[in-house]
Amino acid sequence: MGPDVQEEAQVLTRTRFSHGNSWKHYTAGCSAALANILLTFPVNKTMFRQQLQGLRVTSALCQLRSEGLRQLYRGLLPPVLQKTTTLALMFGLYEDLSLTLLDAVPDGTPSVAVRSLAAVLAGSVEAAFMPFERVQVLLQDRKHCVRFYNTLDAFKQLRKYGLKEYYRGLTPVLLRNGPSNALFFGLRGPIKECLPTASSPGRHLLNDLFCGGLLGALLSTAFYPVNVVKVRMQSEIGGEFRGFSHVFSLIWHERQRNVSYLFRGVHLNYQRSLLSWGIINATFELVLKLL
Template identity: 25%
Template sequence: MIMEAGVGVVVEGGQRALKSAHGTVVDAGTRKFLQHQQQHDHSKPSLGPQQSQLGTLSQLLAGGIAGAFSKTCTAPLARLTILFQVQGMHSDVATLSKACIWREASRIINEEGFRAFWKGNLVTIAHRLPYSSVNFYAYEHYKSWLQSFLGQVNQRGSTSADVLVPFVGGGLAGITAASATYPLDLVRTRLAAQRSTIYYRGVWHAFHTICREEGFLGLYKGLGATLLGVGPSIAISFSVFESLKSSWQSERPNDSTAMVSLACGSLSGIASSTATFPIDLVRRRMQLEGAAGRARVYNCGILGTFRHIIQSEGFRGLYRGILPEYYKVVPGVGIVFMTYETLKMLLSGIPTS
């Protein structure tokens, strides 16, 4: 039997596809390769799938609940981090004992009670709901705008664009969210930093006292250090999360989305915290500057505060409290991303697998 056929050989990763006049014949190796490529393409972008099916209100709700839930789960470690960060601010560094998480936790339980681990958590939730909502919402929109601006097509797979878009979008989203909710963050820090002596009796009392004693601008004390730290922190967090999740799903597309988000979010939290912890420590101390009627310690801006800490406490002083920070961000950031991704799929009616 004689058939007229035009046969073309296409080399693709060492595989061959034979095209006949009556159809397309693909050998087993090529079929497997194409299936792998299709799965890889479907796994990108990793954050923000089905965005068009999710309304603005639902997207804001998903981000807000994710942030509040994560902060409540990790509130004890967050308070321990703050207490360690401010050690040495009003004390002789030479007299400070070596930081011990369990000893400090025991002190809090004995002196203040178990509920003290959640001191300031109400204002934390009041801060985190709008902060996380704005953060995720702004990130999705900044990312879309950057993709359009750069002329990026998802299927093109540009490595540089894949890294640049979440990094820049995350940084801009973090700055936007932090600027919009900063006074709540400052009040939360001051409530959490209180020990046995109570100076601020609650959220509204703290707002009123700060405005009366330090002026309205006192609510924005340390904003510069905050923006300097939160931009890179959120940028690193989103870009690492995006990259890890994309790689994971391209290799193991059948794994649970929630578990992948939890694992990748935890690793992204470690990366961002390590890179930006010194800035966060300076931010905390500047927020507490002049709090509770105490004398001012740092009168020299962000760089001067860095210099003062290094001179008085050494370079290691910039990482005071990093251990409880790690204990906090590993579950904390992972829970945020896992909850956000899960809520987005639930609210848009997509199976969570």
């Protein structure tokens, strides 16, 4: 057997091995999501109030304090159901789609382009589970506290408006998911390579924590206005489905055409993302190694 044939056989073996072990990426992604949600939910809820109402952090915290501990974790179930599923898909589908596309594209196609496409496709598939994110917004919104008893009740009440109502705000979700996925997976490796070489498991964990946290903070800040529009769109029930540009224009005028008002809550957002994506990335890599 010649060297070229041997090399081709080794590549095929590695590909089959990776496909056979892709379940580990789904499991690690699910575990990472669960660890993150349990640790960061109160911070996320404070930021949500700032996004929706344009409040300062002290005012948002006062609101939550006055509502009590029971209300603080109201809306926890939807993100648990959504994030464990979507992060499992984010990491697992990215791995599967990358391998499938790399096998299918012509020789010489840049792997960066192929993996970026895989990341965008994985992010678009995640949007199928948007109803959980939609219900979470409704349960966290102060004006809906009396209207919806719990997660199941919110899902039941939305049913009378039709399937489309569950996907209100789909456009900003797609605008956020695909590009942010591509940047996250594309930059994760190069950033980690710039860090000091890890000489112990603990140092590996710190590098993963830093790398994920840095990327999460940068990307969530870049896409923060998109999330502000998404929250406004998803806080509405029934009536006209207003487009992304229309809702953005409304918010822009409401906040006096001031960019700093549009970014209210961004400080807490990047701090939360720094912690959140650090936990996600570090937990993912740790669980993947354990598996």
